[in-house]
Amino acid sequence: MVKAVSARAPLPHLDDAVSKLRALLGERISTAQAVREQHSTGVFYSSNDPPDVVAFARSTGEVVEIVKICAGHGIPIIPFGTGTSVEGHIAAPLGGVSLDVSQMDRILAVHTEDLDVVVQPGVTRKALNTHIRDTGLFFPIDPGADASLGGMAATRASGTNAVRYGTMRENTLALEVVTADGRVIRTGGRARKSSAGYDLTHMLVGSEGTLGVITEVTLRLYGIPEKIAAAVCGFATLEGAVDTVISTIQSGIPIARIELLDDVQIDILNRIAKFDFPVRNTLFMEFHGTDASVREQAEMVQAIASDNGGGNFSWTTQAEERTKLWQARHDATWVDKQAYPGWDVWATDVCVPISRLAEVVLSSKKDAAEAGLVAPIVGHVGDGNFHMLVMVKPDDPAYLARIHALNDRLIARALAAGGTCTGEHGIGLGKVEHLYAEHGDSMHVMQAIKQALDPQNIMNPGKIFRPAT
Secondary structure, X not given: OEEOOOOOOOOOOHHHHHHHHHHHHHHHEEOOHHHHHHOOOEOOEEEOOOOOEEEEOOOHHHHHHHHHHHHHHOOOEEEEOOOOOOOOOOOOOOOOEEEEOOOOOOEEEEEOOOOEEEEOOOOEHHHHHHHHXXXXXXXXXXXXXXXXXXXXXXXXXXXXXHHHHOOHHHHEEEEEEEOOOOOEEEEEOOOOOOOOOOOHHHHHOOOOOOOXXXXXXXXXXXXXXXXXXXXXXXXXXXXXHHHHHHHHHHOOOOOOEXXXXXXXXXHHHHHHHOOOOOOOEEEEEEEEEOHHHHHHHHHHHHHHHHHOOEEEEEEEOOHHHHHHHHHHHHOHHHHHHHHOOOOEEEEEEEEOOHHHHHHHHHHHHHHHHHOOOOXXXXXXXXXXXXEEXXXXXXOOHHHHHHHHHHHHHHHHHHHHOOOEOXXXXXXXXXXXXXXXXXXXXXXXXXXXXXXXXXXXXXEOOOOOOOOOO
16 A cells, blocks of 8 residues: 655754754664655555654663653654554654664563563564574464564554464563653563553553553463474365354364465465465464374364365474465465566455354455455454455556445444454554544543653654544
8 A cells, every 4th residue: 555645844853853863873863765764664555754764772771862852852753663564553644753673672581481581672573483492482473574572562463373372462461661751661560460550561552652662572472382283275165164264263172373365365376376275265274282182173173174165174294384384374465466566465454253254254355356356365264353465556546446445345344243443453544544433432532541641742643543633
């Protein structure tokens, strides 16, 4: 998606603020056009709203000083991790400072006995799992991209393992955050439960940088399963595939991953990535546990799939084959772009109660076909979350208007089913109006919290909330 450039007035006092930032950080300040543009463009969302300056912090103390300088001059702050967000979270519609924490990338403490870890925000999920691999532990949240853990907490990220292990909401125990006035606060602790006061940790998880800058994250870890098996099964109908998901979840089978790729997506994978899957609506699955429990889970799901028209159910415990399968799932978007050279992809997502999943998925697929749009469906359907990867025809405003209309109908359909406008992508700039449609009057409560913690509106302004009038 390409966002039109926004008109904005020059920021007063910007030169003075930049001078102070340069004195603090030296060469870790950049006003180069290429650096600024890179810090405003996430995955699938190309923005013409670059920040005025990029500041690279290496410590909580430096974040504090950067925030104080910006607060003293009324300069917006846009936190930046690795830039993998998809709804314009890192764009700078009002200008300001992109506060890059990617160099805050130390793993501070691993508590193997307590199954938790403390990291700086720039640590990526892959780096963490590489670091702790020899402990027999792993961190399961897998959004596909090698995102920073601070950014994942800020956007309440999820991914393919969420059906068993939950999202960043369930797996974030504590945070260190620099507030809009430069104070450092710590929320939560390492205890697995607490009834002490307001749950500030989970208020800040998902706040998208609008309430403060995350500078430290404490996360849950899990033991690496004794046995892991991956399975693939194709279905004659999309309804059969989705009904298999619903029955699997309702049966209480502790499946770790259950991903849907519709026949359109499978066809593209075969043509571009040289796979040889049958061109059918397909489930990719993974089972974790002991040798016996993994076999039992796979056999139970195979029986459910067979009852719903699933065929050629195959599964493997070979690590290389499992890696290849999940790489195919994670590469779906990039393969789609290769299939349509010069086109872009607009990835949108919704999440609905599992009992309403079939009707929403089927209606959405029909809607895209009737609109004449290429829109493969993939999804973490075990928790009711799915994505439409809508191909964007370049330089065609009429085509883009049809995509906007499709997205609006998709979200309206999800909300009518008791779902949400975004299961894991967040709000950013892209879904502000849909958030108001979803939450109604409770948006006033969110705005009151925002006003209390950021009265100058300098923390990632323009995100989540409608612009002030």
